[in-house]
Each structure stands twice: as C-alpha cells, then as structure tokens.
Amino acid sequence: MTFMGKSAQGAQYTSTPGAGSDPKRWLDEHGDFLYRYALMRVRKPEVAEDVVQETLLAALRSHGAFGRQSSERTWLCGILKNKIVDYFRKLGREASFTDLQFLADEYPEKFVAEGWWVHVKGPKEWQPEAESALQRDEFWQTMRDCLGKLPQRVADVFMLREMEEVGGKEICRMLAISENNLWVMLHRARMALRECLEINWFDRKPEGRP
Amino acid sequence: MATDDNPRPPDDTSLIPGKTWLGKKVMLFISYHTPRCREVVRILSQGMEHELPLSMRMKLWLHNLMCCWCQRYMKQLQYLRKTAHAFPKKVGETSNEVLSPEARSRIEQALRRDIK
Numbered sequence: 001m002t003f004m005g006k007s008a009q010g011a012q013y014t015s016t017p018g019a020g021s022d023p024k025r026w027l028d029e030h031g032d033f034l035y036r037y038a039l040m041r042v043r044k045p046e047v048a049e050d051v052v053q054e055t056l057l058a059a060l061r062s063h064g065a066f067g068r069q070s071s072e073r074t075w076l077c078g079i080l081k082n083k084i085v086d087y088f089r090k091l092g093r094e095a096s097f098t099d100l101q102f103l104a105d106e107y108p109e110k111f112v113a114e115g116w117w118v119h120v121k122g123p124k125e126w127q128p129e130a131e132s133a134l135q136r137d138e139f140w141q142t143m144r145d146c147l148g149k150l151p152q153r154v155a156d157v158f159m160l161r162e163m164e165e166v167g168g169k170e171i172c173r174m175l176a177i178s179e180n181n182l183w184v185m186l187h188r189a190r191m192a193l194r195e196c197l198e199i200n201w202f203d204r205k206p207e208g209r210p
Numbered sequence: 211m212a213t214d215d216n217p218r219p220p221d222d223t224s225l226i227p228g229k230t231w232l233g234k235k236v237m238l239f240i241s242y243h244t245p246r247c248r249e250v251v252r253i254l255s256q257g258m259e260h261e262l263p264l265s266m267r268m269k270l271w272l273h274n275l276m277c278c279w280c281q282r283y284m285k286q287l288q289y290l291r292k293t294a295h296a297f298p299k300k301v302g303e304t305s306n307e308v309l310s311p312e313a314r315s316r317i318e319q320a321l322r323r324d325i326k
Contacts, residue, residue: 023321027314033302035309040301049313053320060324077298112216115246120219122247122279123286130289140300143293162294168259187255194286 023060030073034080040144041084041159051087055080081164085174088160092175097153098185107191123194126202138209139201146196150189157182158189224278237276244273250280254287 034055038048058079070078112118133139147155157175160166168186172179201209218227228237245253250273253266262270274281309317 023325024318027317027321031314031317032308036305036307037298037301039307040305045310049309049317052309052313053317056317056321057324060321073299081298111246111248115248116216117247117277117279119216119222119279122219123282125221125223125282126286126289134293134296137300137303140297141304143297144301144304159294162291163298165295183256183259186259187252190255190258190287190290191251193290194283197290 023056026056026059026072026076030076033073034076037077037080038084041163042087047087051080051083054083058083085160085164085166088156089174097157097175097177098181124198124203126198129202133201142197142201142209146193146200149196150192154185154189157185158193161186222278224276224281226276228276240272240276244269247277247280250277251283254280254284258287258291 031052034052035048038051038055039045042048042051055076059076062079110118110121117123147159150158157171157177160171160174161168166174168179168182171177172182177185218224226233226236226240228234244250250270253262253270256262257267257270270280270284274284
C-alpha cells in the first residue's frame with residue numbers, strides 16, 4: 001500500500017531532524033492522512049481543507065518545536081488535534097450538544113428488572129482477539145462504522161474525549177454542557193460502541209468479518 | 211444473580227458462580243452490599259473520568275468476584291479507551307478520500323505566502 005510507504009519515509013526523516021522546514025513535502029507526504037482524519041471529525045470537505053491548511057501553517061510557524069522524540073506525522077497529527085478542538089470550541093458556542101433523545105435510551109433489553117445483566121446477553125470475553133485486532137485495517141473500519149452509528153453529537157463528544165484526549169471539564173466548558181450530561185453521554189456512547197464492536201467483530205468468526 | 215429465568219451461560223467465568231451452598235450465601239451477601247449491574251456499568255464509566263472513592267472501588271471489586279460480565283465490561287472500557295487513543299493514526303486506513311488538486315494548490319499557496 002502506498003500509504004504505508006509514505007509513513008516509512010516519514011520515519012526516515014526523523015533521523016535527520018533540523019533538515020529545515022519543508023511544508024511542501026509535509027503536504028505531499030501527510031496531506032491526505034491529515035485530511036482523512038479532519039474530514040471524519042468535521043464532516044464537511046471545505047472545513048476539513050481549512051483545518052489541514054491551518055495545521056500546516058501552525059506547523060510552519062512552530063517548526064522549532066518538532067523534537068527528535070516523535071515522528072513528523074505524530075507531530076503534525078498533534079497539531080491537527082488542536083485545530084479540531086478549536087473547531088468544536090467555536091461550534092459549541094453556536095450549537096447545542098445535549099442529545100436528549102439519546103439520553104433517554106436505557107438499553108432495557110440488556111438488564112432484568114432488578115438491574116442484573118440478562119446473563120446470556122451480557123458482555124462476552126474478547127481475549128485473545130483483543131490485541132491482534134489493533135493490527136487489522138478491517139478492525140479499524142469496524143470501529144469507524146460503529147462510531148458512525150452513534151448520534152452525531154454523542155459521537156462528537158466521545159471523540160473529543162477519547163481521540164483528541166480533551167479533559168472532561170474542558171469539554172463541558174467548550175460545549176456548554178453540564179458535567180452530569182457529559183458523563184451520561186460518554187457512558188451511553190461507550191455502551192453502544194462496546195456492543196457494536198462485540199456484535200460486528202469479537203463475536204464473529206474471522207471469515208464472517210468485514 | 212442467577213435465577214431460573216436468568217440462567218448463567220456456559221461461558222460464566224465468575225470466581226464465585228454461586229453454585230454451592232456457601233457460594234450462594236457469599237453471593238447474597240455481595241449483592242446486598244454492592245450496586246446492581248445496571249448501576250455498576252454507569253459507575254465504571256464514571257471511573258474512567260475521575261478516581262472513585264476507595265469504598266466504591268472495593269464494592270466494585272466484590273461485585274466483580276461474582277459477576278464476570280461487569281468484570282469484562284470494565285476491561286472492555288479500558289480497551290475502548292486504548293483503541294480510541296490509537297485511532298487518529300489509523301483513520302487514514304479507513305477511507306480513500308484525498309485532497310482535491312484545487313485544495314492542494316490553495317494550501318500550497320498559503321504556505322508559500324507565509325514563508326515570505
């Protein structure tokens with residue numbers, strides 16, 4: 001895959017830091033990678049293009065900050081995450097992030113009235129699959145599909161928390177939601193994702209997987 | 211808790227499955243003093259956000275002795291976090307979208323302007 005070849009070039013570059021900023025090469029080697037992540041998060045191509053541009057401009061202005069310890073791609077990805085967070089900070093001032101309909105969903109079929117799991121529908125064992133799954137492109141595709149099934153605002157909140165790794169209190173400030181609402185949204189998102197990954201990956205025989 | 215209309219499936223790996231007389235007594239004790247599963251999973255998710263009080267962590271530990279499902283759920287929450295942390299670097303492998311030539315040249319111009 002050409003994609004893998006490009007990341008290998010990126011790794012080579014790290015052995016000679018200080019080779020000077022070369023934004024044209026950043027765009028050639030990492031542009032599509034950055035664009036795909038940005039597009040998944042902001043959903044609109046024209047916004048994603050702007051986010052990539054801002055990322056590379058910020059990288060250009062702070063090139064001295066690129067240390068030996070991380071690869072060029074990791075460094076650019078970190079800047080992109082900050083730009084994505086900026087985008088949602090701005091969006092949080094304009095849109096409501098509390099998904100009341102999703103908050104009302106209690107997964108009644110998973111628990112008996114007394115609150116125990118319906119045992120035959122309880123979580124299955126994911127080992128020993130869990131570690132090797134991370135090496136498979138198809139697993140990441142499943143992950144993406146499962147994230148795509150969450151209501152949009154809930155997915156936004158979950159990804160801000162777990163992909164861009166923004167702290168809970170900061171998310172509440174950014175999106176003007178209460179801490180309690182954040183916890184409920186994260187809890188429901190985790191429950192739905194767990195369920196989706198189990199059904200579509202871990203509980204399937206390898207030949208039945210995507 | 212296992213009852214006739216909520217049997218424990220064959221893959222039950224709980225340390226205390228409550229099959230013996232003593233096991234049943236221990237299970238009753240635990241279920242009396244700890245939250246039910248529906249509540250446990252909510253608390254486990256909150257535990258991903260901030261450290262839970264020691265007393266609650268002990269209750270969860272006790273609960274998990276007799277409930278392999280909540281124990282799996284806890285491990286899977288940690289796995290979800292690890293997976294989501296790793297996802298940004300893998301997103302590129304889940305789509306074929308590329309920057310359009312127009313966007314590419316627009317970004318290139320912006321970068322060139324900035325160098326000057």
